[in-house]
Amino acid sequence: MSDIHHLVWNGGLNTQIEIDKSLVFMDDESKPLFINVRLPRESYFVLYASSLLHKIKLKLRKDIDEVLPYIWFEQDGSNLPWNIPIGTLHDVMNPRISELPIEAAASSTSILVWKIRMVYGQELPQNHIPLTNGLEQVQKYWMHQWKQACFVLNGTSKQIMSMKMDDSKAFWQSVISRNVDIFSSMSDKIVPSIPRNIPVMVHRQNYMDFISQPLVIPQKESWKTTTLQTVLDSSEYTTTEQNTLAVVCQGIDVPCSILIEELYRDFVSLDGFLHLILQQQ
Amino acid sequence: MPDEIHRSELLQKLQGRDTIESNFSELFEDILPNEDNLDVDKAYVSEYRQLVKHLRSEVQSRDNELVILHERLTVMNKNMEKINDEIIGSSIENNVLQQKYDTLRVEYDKLVQRWLKKVQKEADKMNEHVAQADNQVESKHG
Amino acid sequence: MITKTQFDTQLQQIYAERTLQDRTDVQVVFFQDSTLLIHLSPKPSIREKTGATLLLGRIEYSEIYQEPSLYIQLIEHKRGLDGLEIISHPSINDMNIFLPDDYQTLFVIQPEVLDGSVWWCFHQCDTSKIVGENSSTTGTYLKRWISVFLFSWLGD
Numbered sequence: 001m002s003d004i005h006h007l008v009w010n011g012g013l014n015t016q017i018e019i020d021k022s023l024v025f026m027d028d029e030s031k032p033l034f035i036n037v038r039l040p041r042e043s044y045f046v047l048y049a050s051s052l053l054h055k056i057k058l059k060l061r062k063d064i065d066e067v068l069p070y071i072w073f074e075q076d077g078s079n080l081p082w083n084i085p086i087g088t089l090h091d092v093m094n095p096r097i098s099e100l101p102i103e104a105a106a107s108s109t110s111i112l113v114w115k116i117r118m119v120y121g122q123e124l125p126q127n128h129i130p131l132t133n134g135l136e137q138v139q140k141y142w143m144h145q146w147k148q149a150c151f152v153l154n155g156t157s158k159q160i161m162s163m164k165m166d167d168s169k170a171f172w173q174s175v176i177s178r179n180v181d182i183f184s185s186m187s188d189k190i191v192p193s194i195p196r197n198i199p200v201m202v203h204r205q206n207y208m209d210f211i212s213q214p215l216v217i218p219q220k221e222s223w224k225t226t227t228l229q230t231v232l233d234s235s236e237y238t239t240t241e242q243n244t245l246a247v248v249c250q251g252i253d254v255p256c257s258i259l260i261e262e263l264y265r266d267f268v269s270l271d272g273f274l275h276l277i278l279q280q281q
Numbered sequence: 282m283p284d285e286i287h288r289s290e291l292l293q294k295l296q297g298r299d300t301i302e303s304n305f306s307e308l309f310e311d312i313l314p315n316e317d318n319l320d321v322d323k324a325y326v327s328e329y330r331q332l333v334k335h336l337r338s339e340v341q342s343r344d345n346e347l348v349i350l351h352e353r354l355t356v357m358n359k360n361m362e363k364i365n366d367e368i369i370g371s372s373i374e375n376n377v378l379q380q381k382y383d384t385l386r387v388e389y390d391k392l393v394q395r396w397l398k399k400v401q402k403e404a405d406k407m408n409e410h411v412a413q414a415d416n417q418v419e420s421k422h423g
Numbered sequence: 424m425i426t427k428t429q430f431d432t433q434l435q436q437i438y439a440e441r442t443l444q445d446r447t448d449v450q451v452v453f454f455q456d457s458t459l460l461i462h463l464s465p466k467p468s469i470r471e472k473t474g475a476t477l478l479l480g481r482i483e484y485s486e487i488y489q490e491p492s493l494y495i496q497l498i499e500h501k502r503g504l505d506g507l508e509i510i511s512h513p514s515i516n517d518m519n520i521f522l523p524d525d526y527q528t529l530f531v532i533q534p535e536v537l538d539g540s541v542w543w544c545f546h547q548c549d550t551s552k553i554v555g556e557n558s559s560t561t562g563t564y565l566k567r568w569i570s571v572f573l574f575s576w577l578g579d
Contacts, residue, residue, distance in 0.1 A: 003292065004288065004291055004292055004295065007292070007295040007296065007299065008295070011295075011298070011299065011302070012302065012303065012306065013302055014302065014303075014304075014305065014306055014308070014309045015309065035310070036308060036309045036310060037309055037310045037311070037312045038306050038309040038310065038311055038312070039312070043314070047314035047315070048312055048314055050314075050315060051312050051313060051314060051315065052312070055310075055312075058329070058333065060337075061337065061340055062337060062340075062341070063337065081536060083536075097297070097298055097301055100301075108304070110301075110304060111304050111305040111308075112301055112302055112304065126539055126540040126541070127536045127539050127540060127541065128541070129534040129535075129536065129541050130534070130541070135315070140533070141533065141534075144531060144533045144546070147531075148487055151487055151488060152487055176314050176315065214486075214487060216486035216487060250295070250298075251295075251298045251302065252291070252294040252295060252297075252298050253294065254291070255287060255290065257287070258284065258287045258291075259284060259287075262284060262287065262288075266288075266291070355505060356505055359505050359506075
């Protein structure tokens with residue numbers, strides 16, 4: 001369990017969530033209702049929706065269960081799809097740390113807050129996968145992501161399909177309870193020492209509407225020598241913009257000379273994919 | 282072989298990230314997923330729950346009523362608009378028809394006048410002939 | 424399993440042959456790049472269970488699985504109170520009703536976001552069992568795949 005992976009797993013974000021006015025009784029209608037929470041980068045928004053609503057339970061106009069399927073999160077009016085890791089969503093929609101003025105960012109009196117909204121509505125955003133079966137559906141989706149990742153890594157879904165029921169449950173539970181040791185021991189059963197290919201998902205800055213499908217890296221040489229640069233070169237994302245793109249992963253700039261396999265092992269997300277964000281320099 | 286240079290660079294960057302992203306984190310509550318019972322005093326709570334239940338169902342029925350009324354209003358407004366449009370349309374049609382009628386009426390009057398004149402002329406002519414014929418008959422027998 | 428090139432060739436062929444367009448349950452067919460989009464009249468049982476008046480089928484190539492992939496979207500046209508047409512996307516809890524009973528365990532139907540809206544992806548666990556696979560039939564693989572996946576299960 002590398003120290004890098006620990007830092008990745010334990011990353012968190014100061015988040016201020018403004019609650020949709022239509023959800024709550026307000027004493028003073030002009031003031032918004034905020035909840036300030038620390039959200040882990042490596043989790044899904046939807047896992048916290050019910051807890052957030054419980055924090056404001058006595059102010060809610062409706063029952064939590066009625067409300068949950070019609071909740072989503074937004075930043076600046078753009079939907080933050082629940083099926084993408086929280087940290088990735090933050091990195092897509094916000095400038096990376098190296099873009100912040102150095103003095104401001106590093107000072108002991110500066111604070112980084114992610115301001116988002118919890119929105120309630122009967123008409124869900126187009127790119128929001130409807131949640132009709134609550135957490136069970138989220139677990140199924142997460143498992144589906146791992147199946148794809150497994151297929152990419154191994155050429156077959158066998159490793160995950162043949163996981164024992166107990167192990168499978170423990171795997172999901174480790175995501176909920178944020179237990180990195182159990183998570184790693186489970187993912188180690190799926191990620192091989194010599195991967196066939198690397199599961200990568202590429203996102204574009206500020207472009208939440210068209211999230212790319214998993215990138216399939218054509219393998220020209222061994223993973224022991226394939227760098228991130230090679231991967232970008234061979235993909236559709238870098239044409240003329242190549243020299244002006246920065247790659248962000250887990251909130252930091254990643255050098256393009258790094259080996260893609262190394263990057264995967266350290267920076268892989270809870271869904272088995274390496275999420276990369278392309279930002280303008 | 283893990284790339285040592287890269288790893289120490291990444292480690293540093295991640296630590297830098299955490300310093301910035303964790304500043305003032307004490308102002309932000311911790312949150313666990315799936316929390317569903319944060320209540321402490323259970324007895325008090327059950328009363329609260331009842332009250333809240335009542336209030337919520339009241340609010341719900343009011344909200345429902347509002348939605349229905351609003352929809353009705355929208356439909357009525359649309360109908361009004363349609364009717365107004367029809368009235369305007371009919372008005373315009375009416376104006377056009379009125380103009381047409383006026384024009385036709387003038388024409389008709391003119392035609393009637395001409396016809397009357399014509400008939401009068403013919404009548405005069407006939408009277409002339411009859412008068413002439415009478416004179417001829419008189420002079421013969423005279 | 425077929426390669427991307429085989430997929431592209433067969434897809435183009437199928438579009439050019441016009442057998443799809445001639446079917447009575449197919450309303451429109453669009454073909455662009457490596458995607459085939461079909462507007463289909465849904466089976467009566469699907470219509471009843473979901474209220475859908477139109478079924479969109481989207482066939483793409485899955486690089487990961489090296490197989491064709493089927494995505495479905497349900498559309499419901501109806502008239503609102505004011506006479507205007509409303510288009511909604513019905514969705515149901517158990518999308519498995521689309522499949523014949525003996526196939527339900529062979530599939531995973533998962534929602535995914537494509538081009539900014541939600542589509543249901545039919546993930547085959549063992550396509551070759553369903554479509555059949557041997558070297559003499561690879562040339563018609565896609566055609567058989569479409570006829571089983573799309574038309575016998577979903578079309579009218």
